[in-house]
Amino acid sequence: MSFDSPGLWQQGRSFHHSRYDEETLAARECTISLCLPALECAETVGAIVETLVGLRERGAIDQLVVIDGDSRDGTAKIAAAAGADVFSESELMSDYGQVAGKGDAMWRALSVLHGDLICFLDADSHDFKAHYAIGVLGPLLEFEEIDFVKAFYRRPFTQGGVDVVDGGGRVNHLMARPALAILYPALAGIRQPLAGEIAARRSLLERLPFTTGYGVEIAMLLDVYDEVGLEGMAQVDLDVHRNSHQALLDLSPMAYAVLKVLALRLEREGRLSDLDAAPLWIGDREFEVPIAERPPMVSAR
Numbered sequence: 636m637s638f639d640s641p642g643l644w645q646q647g648r649s650f651h652h653s654r655y656d657e658e659t660l661a662a663r664e665c666t667i668s669l670c671l672p673a674l675e676c677a678e679t680v681g682a683i684v685e686t687l688v689g690l691r692e693r694g695a696i697d698q699l700v701v702i703d704g705d706s707r708d709g710t711a712k713i714a715a716a717a718g719a720d721v722f723s724e725s726e727l728m729s730d731y732g733q734v735a736g737k738g739d740a741m742w743r744a745l746s747v748l749h750g751d752l753i754c755f756l757d758a759d760s761h762d763f764k765a766h767y768a769i770g771v772l773g774p775l776l777e778f779e780e781i782d783f784v785k786a787f788y789r790r791p792f793t794q795g796g797v798d799v800v801d802g803g804g805r806v807n808h809l810m811a812r813p814a815l816a817i818l819y820p821a822l823a824g825i826r827q828p829l830a831g832e833i834a835a836r837r838s839l840l841e842r843l844p845f846t847t848g849y850g851v852e853i854a855m856l857l858d859v860y861d862e863v864g865l866e867g868m869a870q871v872d873l874d875v876h877r878n879s880h881q882a883l884l885d886l887s888p889m890a891y892a893v894l895k896v897l898a899l900r901l902e903r904e905g906r907l908s909d910l911d912a913a914p915l916w917i918g919d920r921e922f923e924v925p926i927a928e929r930p931p932m933v934s935a936r
Contacts (some may be wrong), residue, residue, distance in 0.1 A: 652770030668750030673758035674704035684717035721759030738851025787826035
């Protein structure tokens with residue numbers, strides 16, 4: 636199937652999670668690994684792991700791993716007690732030195748995830764539901780030609796006990812989506828480019844470089860598009876996603892990282908020259924937002 640516009644892609648490659656259920660996963664002929672990169676998630680990780688352990692016990696998935704960022708709040712202990720296999724990110728692929736944020740942790744996780752299909756989920760979600768995993772995995776099982784699935788959802792912003800519909804996801808709405816529409820218009824149909832919930836075939840993830848830190852989601856999206864095109868990509872509506880919201884100033888490093896990844900990619904493609912980015916300043920503080928890449932896992936082992 637060919638997609639000549641983002642609109643056509645959205646029509647043909649956007650699904651609702653209700654299309655899939657546990658039986659979809661249980662009937663598979665491949666193996667599935669779920670991974671939760673976690674940092675200071677003691678408040679939420681236990682309930683999430685318990686829900687996913689239920690899927691494992693009922694034969695819907697094969698492996699459940701939490702990659703802990705050496706949290707100080709007991710995240711690792713809580714996750715292990717709930718039934719996950721827990722690894723410290725600093726102990727994986729240690730030859731590559733100090734771990735550089737979420738993207739680096741996801742890359743190192745590939746060294747201990749053994750499934751044919753791999754699903755990454757956020758560990759800080761409130762009111763987590765099993766369909767978060769089932770939904771993003773579903774298209775990989777239904778369509779042989781799909782290699783990568785991204786979640787999208789509504790993110791209410793809760794303030795004073797009142798939900799503002801779609802008030803969350805501020806970097807997504809104000810930075811990522813507009814930037815993709817202008818700079819990479821083929822990807823304008825991606826509803827939640829910064830969503831942490833993804834599923835992909837191992838064979839694809841092992842061919843990709845992983846950008847470290849906050850830039851991992853937007854960089855992965857560009858790399859996947861280069862590798863498999865829109866025909867190999869899909870997105871799934873998970874309905875509502877709730878997690879803790881950061882203060883606006885705290886979102887600046889994330890927005891900076893997203894924009895810097897895009898700028899570096901444009902420079903690499905010859906569409907931007909003489910890039911000389913200044914550091915990010917917030918008030919009187921300079922923030923370091925380094926952007927680095929880990930090599931494809933197939934060449935790193």
